[in-house]
Amino acid sequence: MSLLADRLDGLATALVGVDAAIADQVRELCLLAGGLDPYLSRWSTPESEALRLLDQRTREAEWSPRSGLEQEMLSGHVEGQFLQMLVHATQATRVLEIGMFTGYSALAMAEALPEDGTLMACEIDAAAARLARELVSASASGHKIDIALGPAEHTLDRLSLADAQFDLIFIDADKSGYVEYLDTVLDTGLLARAGLIVVDNTMMQGQPWASATPNANGVAIAEFNQFVATDPRVAQVLIPLRDGVTLIRRVDGS
Numbered sequence: 001m002s003l004l005a006d007r008l009d010g011l012a013t014a015l016v017g018v019d020a021a022i023a024d025q026v027r028e029l030c031l032l033a034g035g036l037d038p039y040l041s042r043w044s045t046p047e048s049e050a051l052r053l054l055d056q057r058t059r060e061a062e063w064s065p066r067s068g069l070e071q072e073m074l075s076g077h078v079e080g081q082f083l084q085m086l087v088h089a090t091q092a093t094r095v096l097e098i099g100m101f102t103g104y105s106a107l108a109m110a111e112a113l114p115e116d117g118t119l120m121a122c123e124i125d126a127a128a129a130r131l132a133r134e135l136v137s138a139s140a141s142g143h144k145i146d147i148a149l150g151p152a153e154h155t156l157d158r159l160s161l162a163d164a165q166f167d168l169i170f171i172d173a174d175k176s177g178y179v180e181y182l183d184t185v186l187d188t189g190l191l192a193r194a195g196l197i198v199v200d201n202t203m204m205q206g207q208p209w210a211s212a213t214p215n216a217n218g219v220a221i222a223e224f225n226q227f228v229a230t231d232p233r234v235a236q237v238l239i240p241l242r243d244g245v246t247l248i249r250r251v252d253g254s
Contacts, residue, residue: 002037003205003206004033004206005030005033005034005036005037008026008029008030008033008034009030009034011026037078040078041077041078044077044078044081045081045084046077047077047080047081047108048111048139050107050111050138050139050140050141051077051080051104051107051108051111053135053138054102054103054104054107054135054136054139055074055076055077055104057102057131057135058071058074058101058102058104058131058135059071059074061102061131067125067127069101069125069127069128073101074101074102074104075104075105075108075172075200075242076104076242078241078242079105079200079241079242079245080104080105080108081108082241082245083105083108083109083112083170083198084108084109084111084112085112086168086196086198086247087109087112087113087168088112090167090168090194090195090196091167092113092117092166092167092168092196093113093114093116093117093118093167094117094118094119094164094165094166094167094168094192095109095110095113095117095118095119095120095166095167095168095169095170096119096120096122096159096166096168096169096170096185096190097109097119097120097121097122097169097170097172098122098152098156098169098170098171098172098173098181099122099123099152099171099172099173099174099200100121100122100123100128100129100132100147101123101125101128101132101172102128102131102132102135103121103131103132103135103136103145105170105172106119106121106132106136106145107135107136107139107141107142107145109168109170110136110141110142110144110145111139111140111141113141113144117144118144118146119144119145119146120146120148120155120159120164120166121145121146121147121148122148122150122152122155122156122173123147123148123149124149124150124151124152124173126149129147129149132147133147152173152177152181153177153180153181153184156181156184156185156188156190159190160184160188160189160190163189164190165189165190165191165192165195166185166190166191166192166195167192167194167195167196168195168196168197168198169185169190169191169195169196169197169198170197170198170199170200171197171198171199171200172199172200172201175201175204175216175217175220175221175224176216176217176220178199178220178221178224179223179224179227182197182199182224182227182228182231182248185197186233186234186250191250193250194249195249195250196247196248196249197234197247197248197249198245198246198247198248199224199245199246199248200243200244200245201217201221201243201244202221202224202225202238202243202244202245202246203221203238203240203243203244204217204218204221204222204243204244205218205243207219207221207222208221208222208225209222225238225246228246228248232251232254233250233251233254234248234249234250234251234254235248235249235251236248236249
């Protein structure tokens with residue numbers, strides 16, 4: 001919604017000479033779009049102090065354009081609370097995260113896990129993993145988190161060979177790898193029988209449906225959504241939270 005709000009704000013600045021009624025409608029749309037995220041945040045449970053500090057440190061860090069990383073990759077307050085709610089609702093004790101960045105979503109879920117719960121986080125970028133280790137280790141729930149540095153597919157293979165299973169799996173990594181990650185967790189038994197898969201960025205700023213020339217991530221997400229929708233092994237729902245979150249479960253008998 002922040003992208004839509006930005007576009008509308010830009011449109012509102014170009015309303016000189018436009019019919020007053022139309023200009024008023026555009027300004028009203030600006031208020032609707034621009035006020036949504038702050039409203040959601042205001043009426044959601046506040047984040048912990050540890051999460052607030054992690055958010056702050058991530059936004060203060062300098063991210064090289066060549067790394068492909070940016071502070072906007074942070075899950076943020078409302079999505080963090082959503083993930084915590086899912087951990088509680090599923091009574092998960094074992095969580096797998098594919099794509100950690102600086103650890104906001106990992107720490108949010110770890111805070112919701114029981115004291116003996118565990119979270120395995122996969123992260124390919126050494127700088128992001130290093131900062132994540134520093135930030136989560138300073139928190140009260142950091143001991144529940146284990147960070148695996150390297151390509152996620154290698155970590156998934158190792159976990160599969162060890163017969164590991166997870167109650168909740170959160171996928172938020174390279175978009176071109178989404179189909180492979182989903183296939184792997186379904187085919188290798190990494191997802192517990194009643195487990196839940198959560199996939200981030202499945203609206204990809206409207207690229208899959210609103211762009212005549214979607215970028216590579218937009219194409220990848222469109223292909224992933226099509227793949228999930230036609231996969232007989234699963235049932236799914238796409239929720240318009242931030243940049244889109246899809247919940248996926250294995251259907252009975254698959």
